[in-house]
Amino acid sequence: MSETLTALPATETLADPIIELRGVSKRFSKTLDFAGRIAKRLGANLREEVVHAVDGLDLTIRKGEVVGLVGESGCGKSTLGRMVAGIMPASEGSILWRGRDMKSLNAAETREAKLRTQMIFQDPYASLNPRLKVQEIVGEAPQFHGMAKRGEIGSYVDEQLRRAGLDPALKARYPHQFSGGQRQRIGIARALAVQPEFLVCDEAVAALDVSIQAQILNLFMKLRRELDLTYLFISHDLGVVEHLSDRVVIMYLGRVVEEAPAEEVFRRPNHPYTKALLAEVPRIEARKRAFAGVKGEIPSPLDPPSGCHFHPRCPFAFDRCRVERPALRPVGPAHRSACHLNDAA
Amino acid sequence: MSAPTLEVRNLRTHFFTRGGVVKAVDDVSFTVEAGKVMGLVGESGSGKTVTGFSILGLVDAPGRIAGGQILFKGRDLATLPEAEMRGLRGNRIAMIFQDPMMTLNPVLRIDTQMIETVLAHAKVSREEARQRSRDALGQVGIPSPDERLKAYPHQFSGGMRQRVAIAIALLHKPDVIVADEPTTALDVTIQGQILAEAQKLCAQFGTALVWITHDLSVVAGLADDIAVMYAGKVVESGPVTQVLDAPLHPYTLGLIGSVPSRNRRGEPLRQIPGMTPSLLNLPAGCAFRSRCPRAEPGCAEPPPMAEYRPGQHARCIHPHQEAVAA
Numbered sequence: 001m002s003e004t005l006t007a008l009p010a011t012e013t014l015a016d017p018i019i020e021l022r023g024v025s026k027r028f029s030k031t032l033d034f035a036g037r038i039a040k041r042l043g044a045n046l047r048e049e050v051v052h053a054v055d056g057l058d059l060t061i062r063k064g065e066v067v068g069l070v071g072e073s074g075c076g077k078s079t080l081g082r083m084v085a086g087i088m089p090a091s092e093g094s095i096l097w098r099g100r101d102m103k104s105l106n107a108a109e110t111r112e113a114k115l116r117t118q119m120i121f122q123d124p125y126a127s128l129n130p131r132l133k134v135q136e137i138v139g140e141a142p143q144f145h146g147m148a149k150r151g152e153i154g155s156y157v158d159e160q161l162r163r164a165g166l167d168p169a170l171k172a173r174y175p176h177q178f179s180g181g182q183r184q185r186i187g188i189a190r191a192l193a194v195q196p197e198f199l200v201c202d203e204a205v206a207a208l209d210v211s212i213q214a215q216i217l218n219l220f221m222k223l224r225r226e227l228d229l230t231y232l233f234i235s236h237d238l239g240v241v242e243h244l245s246d247r248v249v250i251m252y253l254g255r256v257v258e259e260a261p262a263e264e265v266f267r268r269p270n271h272p273y274t275k276a277l278l279a280e281v282p283r284i285e286a287r288k289r290a291f292a293g294v295k296g297e298i299p300s301p302l303d304p305p306s307g308c309h310f311h312p313r314c315p316f317a318f319d320r321c322r323v324e325r326p327a328l329r330p331v332g333p334a335h336r337s338a339c340h341l342n343d344a345a
Numbered sequence: 346m347s348a349p350t351l352e353v354r355n356l357r358t359h360f361f362t363r364g365g366v367v368k369a370v371d372d373v374s375f376t377v378e379a380g381k382v383m384g385l386v387g388e389s390g391s392g393k394t395v396t397g398f399s400i401l402g403l404v405d406a407p408g409r410i411a412g413g414q415i416l417f418k419g420r421d422l423a424t425l426p427e428a429e430m431r432g433l434r435g436n437r438i439a440m441i442f443q444d445p446m447m448t449l450n451p452v453l454r455i456d457t458q459m460i461e462t463v464l465a466h467a468k469v470s471r472e473e474a475r476q477r478s479r480d481a482l483g484q485v486g487i488p489s490p491d492e493r494l495k496a497y498p499h500q501f502s503g504g505m506r507q508r509v510a511i512a513i514a515l516l517h518k519p520d521v522i523v524a525d526e527p528t529t530a531l532d533v534t535i536q537g538q539i540l541a542e543a544q545k546l547c548a549q550f551g552t553a554l555v556w557i558t559h560d561l562s563v564v565a566g567l568a569d570d571i572a573v574m575y576a577g578k579v580v581e582s583g584p585v586t587q588v589l590d591a592p593l594h595p596y597t598l599g600l601i602g603s604v605p606s607r608n609r610r611g612e613p614l615r616q617i618p619g620m621t622p623s624l625l626n627l628p629a630g631c632a633f634r635s636r637c638p639r640a641e642p643g644c645a646e647p648p649p650m651a652e653y654r655p656g657q658h659a660r661c662i663h664p665h666q667e668a669v670a671a
Contacts, residue, residue, distance in 0.1 A: 072532035073503075179620055209388040209621070210559060214603035214614035221613060236533065239562070243605035243614070262610065280537035282562035284604050287586055289566045291541040294534040297502055 015062040017099065018198055018230050019084055019117075024093035026054040026079050051301045053079040055254035056093070058328070061198075066224065066231040068245030068262065070238060070277070072298055076254040078202050081234045085119040085200040086110075115145060118191035122203035124183035128175040134161070134186055135171040142193045157193070163226075164189035165219055181212035188219065198230045205240060217244060238281045242266055247334075250274050253301055253309040256328055260335035270337035273310045308340065316341055348419045350553035351377045351400070351521050356413035356423070358392075358399045367624045369395040369408065371577040374650075375570070377553040379520070382543075384568030384585065385557045386600075390621050392577040393557045397523045399423075400555070401440050402430045417521065436466040439514035443526040445506035448513065449498040455482075455509055456494040462516050481512040485542050504535035511542065518550050525557045540567055561604055565589055573597050576622055576632035579650070583657030593653050593664035595637045631661070639663050 029050040032040060040046045053076040061067050061084075071077045082088040083095065086102070095102045097113040105113060121127035128137055139157045142148050148156035158168035164185040175183055184204065191199060201220070205213040217240065223229055235241050241248055241262070248265045250258045250273065258271040269275045276294040296313040299305055305312050311321040318340070326338040358370035370392045377383040387393040398404050400415055402422060415422040417438065422430065442448050450458055459478035460471060467474070475494070482490035485508040498506060507527060514522055524543070528536040544567065547554050558564055564571055565585060572582040573596065581594040592598045602615030619636040622628065628635065634644040643662050650660045 072534065181620060210561070210600055210603045211388060211617040212620065214605075214616040215618075217605065218613045218616055221611070237605075238533070239604065239606035243610055277533060280533050281606075282536075282540075282560065282566045283606055284562045284565045284589060284601065285606075286566050287589075291537050291544060291566065294537065297504060297535070298532065 015064055017060045017096070018063045019061050020096040020099070021057055021059040021080075021084070021090075022094050022096065024054060024057050024059075024080075024083060024090045024095060025052065026076070026083060026088070027052055027091045049302055052254050052304065053301060054083070054090075057254070057256055059084075059249065059256065059259075061230060061232060063197075063230055064228060065247060066233060066245045068241035068248045069232060069234045069251065070236065070241050070248060071251035072236060074253070074298055074301055075251045076301070077234050077251050080251070081119070081200045081202045081232060084232055085117050086114045087119065115194050116196050117198045117200065118194060118196040119200045119202065120184075120187050120191050120204045122206050124180055124187055124207065125175075127187055128183060128190075130175055133172055133174055134166075134178075137175070137186060138171070138189045138193050141190070145194060147194065160189040160193045161186075163192060163223070165215075179212075180208055181215060184208060184212075184216055185219070188216075188223075192223070192227070197228070198232070200232045200234070202234045203236070204233075206235065206237065213240075220244065238277065239283075250277070253299065253304050255309060256338065257310065258335075258337045259328065260332070260337075264332065264335050268332070268335075270331050270335065270342065271310075271339050272314045272316055272341070274337075276313075308338070318344075348416070349376045350379045350418060351555070352414075352416040353396070353400070354414040354416065356396065356399060356415060357411045358395050358404055358408060359411040360408040362407055365625050368577050368627070369624060370399060372413070372650075373572075373574070373577075373579050374413075375572045375579065375582055377521070377555060377570075379553050380547055380551040381570065382547060382554045382556055382568045384564030384571040385555060385574065386559065386561060386564055386571060387574035388559055388621055390576075390624065391574040392624075393559075393574050394525055396574070397440065397525050397555065397557050400521070400523055401434055401438060402427070403440075432466070435462060435519075436517045437519050438521045438523070439517070439519040441507075441510055441514050441522060441524040441527045443529055445503070445510040446498065448510040449506065451498050454495055454497055459494070459513055459516065462513055466517055477516060478512075481515050482509070484515065484546070485509075485512045486538065487512070504531055504538065507531060507535075507539055508542070511539070511546075515546065515550075519552060521553045521555070523555045523557070526559070527556075528563065529558070529560070536563075543567065561589070561600060562606070573600070576627060577624060578632065578660060579658075580633065580661070581657075581659045583654070587654065587657045591654075591657075591665075593657060593659035593666070594633075594661045595639050595665065596633050597659075598665055599636075 027050050029048050031048055032046060036046050069077050083090050135157050138160050139153050142156060143153050157171060161168045161171060166185050205216050208216060233244055245262045248262050249256055252273050258274045269278055294313055307323045308321040308326050311317040320340050326340045328336045328338045329342060331337045331342055354374050356370055356373045360367040360369055373396055375383060385393045399410055410423045456478060460474040463474035463477050479490045479494060482493060487493050487508055528539050546552060556568060568585045571585045571588045572579045575596050581588060581597045592601060599617035617636055622632055630645040631648050634640040648660050648662045650658050652658050653664050
C-alpha cells in the first residue's frame with residue numbers, strides 16, 4: 001500500500017490533527033428507581049437500560065479540513081458532535097486536543113480549547129435566548145473573555161454581524177424579529193465572536209428552506225476561506241455533505257462504518273450501508289425512478305444487533321456478521337470501511 | 346377523454362385576519378389524472394399546504410375559499426355543502442400529513458382507529474372492517490399486521506407510524522390522495538421505503554396523488570407533473586422533466602440551482618438573494634421581482650400565466666426560453 005500513500009490529499013499528510021478521538025464511547029443509562037431496585041432484589045428480571053450512543057469510535061480531524069458526518073436519526077452523530085465540541089464528556093476513551101488529552105489540560109487550557117471550538121445548532125429558534133437582544137447574544141461571550149474592551153464592544157459586534165451577512169443596524173432587535181435564515185446567521189455570528197478555529201455544525205441547515213440553505217452553505221464556505229476554519233459538519237443530507245466536505249464519515253448505530261475522501265465515498269462506496277444510503281437519496285437528476293428502500297428499520301440503540309450492527313438489514317450478511325464486530329480497515333487510499341466482506345474477497 | 350380526477354381552477358384561499366387579508370393561495374390551477382403524481386413544490390409560506398387543506402375542505406376561520414373551483418370528477422368541492430363533503434373526505438379523497446401523530450389518536454389502538462374509519466363510510470360488519478384494516482396494513486408493508494393492529498401509536502417508529510397513516514388513507518381506495526410532506530420527518534432509507542409504497546399504490550389503484558413537498562429531488566423521482574408555488578401563486582407548471590431540465594421561471598431556475606447535488610462540489614451554490622416576502626403586504630406585480638435577476642419595470646404589472654412550451658406554463662414576462670445547461 002505504500003506507493004498509494006503518496007496519493008493522499010494534502011490535508012491528510014501535512015496538517016496537524018486539531019482533534020483526535022481514540023476509542024471514545026458515550027453511554028446513557030437510566031438507573032432503576034426505588035421500586036425497581038426492590039423488585040430486582042426480590043428477583044424480578046429488571047436491569048438498568050443502557051444506550052450506547054457512541055461505541056468505541058476513532059476519528060481524527062486535521063486543521064483546515066471539512067469533515068462531513070452522515071447518519072440517520074439515532075446513530076449518535078449529535079452525541080459525537082457534542083463530545084467533540086467539549087460540551088459533553090465521554091464515558092470511555094480519550095479526546096485529544098492538538099495532541100494532548102483533554103483530561104490532562106489545566107483549567108485555563110481547557111477553557112482555551114473549548115473557546116476555540118464552537119458549535120452551531122440545528123434549530124435557530126431554540127438556540128437563541130429570546131429575551132436577549134442580538135447585540136447581547138453576540139457580544140456577551142467576547143466581552144466576558146476579554147476579546148473586546150467594554151468601549152469597543154459595539155464595533156466588535158458590528159464586525160461579527162457583517163461577517164455573518166447581517167446588517168449591524170438590526171443589532172438592537174430580538175431574535176423573534178428575524179426569519180429562520182437570519183437567526184442561523186445570528187448563531188453563526190455568535191460562534192465566530194470568540195474567534196474559534198473549529199466549528200461543529202449540527203444539522204445547521206436542516207431547518208432552512210432550499211434557497212436559504214444555499215445562502216448559509218455559501219456563507220460557511222466563504223468563512224472557511226477567510227478565517228481558515230476547520231469544520232465537523234453533521235448532517236443527514238448527503239447532498240449537502242457531498243458539496244461541502246473534504247472527507248466523509250458514515251455512522252450507523254454508534255459506530256463508524258465507512259470513512260473516505262468525499263469524492264471516493266460517492267464514486268466507490270464500499271460498505272453495504274453506504275451503498276444503500278446513496279441509492280436511496282433522491283437526486284434531482286433522476287426522473288421517474290423506482291424507489292426500492294432498504295429493508296427493515298433502524299434497530300433500537302437500547303438493544304443493538306450483535307456483531308455488525310447492520311447485519312439484519314444487509315442483503316449480503318453471512319454467519320460471521322452476526323457474531324463478530326467488523327473492524328475499520330483500509331480498503332483504498334485514505335478509505336476505510338468496517339465490513340467482513342472485504343476480508344472474504 | 347373523460348374529466349380528470351382532480352382539477353383545481355383559479356383557487357383563491359384567503360385568511361381575513363385583523364392585520365389584513367393574507368392571500369395564502371391566490372390563483373392556483375392544476376390538474377391530476379388518475380394514476381398520476383402531481384408534485385406541488387414550494388418553500389415555507391408559499392401556500393402549498395393551504396392548497397392541500399382547501400382540496401379537503403379543511404380550511405378553518407378566519408380563512409375561507411374566496412374564489413375558484415376544485416373539480417373532483419366534475420363536482421365542485423369549493424361550493425359543496427359540508428354534509429356532502431363529509432361523505433367524500435376520508436372516503437374518495439384522503440390526506441396524509443407530515444406528522445403522522447397528527448393523524449393518529451395517541452390514546453386509541455390502531456384497530457379502533459382503522460375500524461372507525463371503515464365504518465364511517467361503508468356498511469360492513471365489524472369483522473369485515475377489521476379484515477379490511479388488516480389488509481391495508483399488509484399493503485403498506487407492515488409486518489405481522491394482526492398483532493400490530495392491537496398496538497398503540499407510540500409503539501411504532503416514525504416510519505411505521507407514517508405507514509399506518511398511509512394505510513388509513515388507503516382504506517377506502519380513494520380516488521385522490523393529498524400527501525403533505527409525508528417523508529420530510531423521516532430518515533433517508535425510510536423515505537425510500539415510503540416513496541416505493543406510494544409509487545406502487547398509485548399504479549395499482551389508479552389513485553391521483555398530489556405530493557406536496559419542498560424537496561425538488563423527491564419530486565424529480567416521483568412525480569409526472571410539477572407545479573412550483575411562490576407567495577401563493579403557481580409560478581411554473583408542466584411535465585416534471587421539462588420543468589426541471591428547462592425551467593422557464595427565474596424562481597424555478599434559482600431553486601434548482603440551490604440544490605447542492607446539482608452543483609459542482611466546493612463551488613458556491615447559485616443562491617437566490619433575499620427571502621420570501623410576507624404575504625400580508627405583497628408588492629404589486631410579480632412577487633418575485635425584488636429577488637429576480639431579470640426584473641425590469643414591466644414586472645410591476647402582475648404577469649399572466651402563459652404557455653411558453655407545450656404543456657409548460659409560467660407566470661413571467663421574461664422567461665428563460667433558451668436551453669439551460671445542466
